Amino acid sequence: MEPRDFKAPLLEKFPFLAEFAWRSPFPSFYVPADRLLGVASFLRDDLGFDLLADLAGLDCSELGRTPRFEVVYNFYSITHKDRVFLKVAVEEAQELCEVPTMTGLYATANWYEREVWDMFGVRFTGHPYLKRILLYEGFEGHPLRKDYDIRHRQPLVPGAD
């Protein structure tokens, strides 16, 4: 099937979506965290975005943007061969640093969200098993945060560097 224009129906249904431009030919929108799941299920069920291709975290503290964190969702439609990005802005404060989990809609979100938790410390509320996935038990902090000291080591073998 040919790529199609899905932007019109999407914006018609969710007028609060804020489009933003970056180095990508694909439509990209900011979405408030509490509306995320509604938009995602519309993308999946009505617009045919059947694959959550990627989910990443972003620490914007050196980009001069607030709030500090963003979570980026990358949806792909295998049938229509097109793509859409959603972004959720996340506050830095410990009790606000969370996003609803996508695992109920896309099973692939499970490990992605664990990775974002591991690296950035963004919590995904409702996630069935929010544990570190790449780093080890007992690791303190979240290393892809910009304020994590690049020379700080947490060796598992005592005395190693």
Added chain:
Amino acid sequence: MNSGLGDTPILTTVLDTAVTWARKYSLFPMPFGTACCAIEYMATVGSRFDVSRFGAEVVRFSPRQSDLLIVAGTISQKMAPVLKRIYDQMLEPKWVISMGVCACSGGFYDNYATLQGIDQIIPVDIYIPGCPPRPEAVIDAIVMLMKKMENGEDLARRPARVEQGRVTMQLPGETVPVAKLAERT
């Protein structure tokens, strides 16, 4: 010494030499390949470079059946205890070749995840620089190791300990940090 073998006083030396000669030409490598360097090691074992010309082609993926640990690849902090355990499981005498900059020093992975050189946790006999080193360099390292074995120090047990963040090695009469060994030659 009345051993019934004549009056040759150098019996043990001769035996050591014979044993060393045999060991030298029948190294059983245990490849600890965790990244791209392992591919280059495979090329070394393959028919073009043919490490069997040097008697080191019987690759054992079992630490208890091998005497040469070749660490080929990046060692993450998470992998470090595994490497240490593999090394500890190998029987003496045993040797270690650190292949590639990742294994030698962490290479360009100077970050939270990567061990900054395997000599932080185990003693190393030969370091091979390069990213990745060419198979010729690996063969060169094996030949260097054979020369080292000829010197005889290989039959001594070399217990290593981690002390205040540094691996130290017990040499006759003294304890030397591994990092300082190079300065002594």
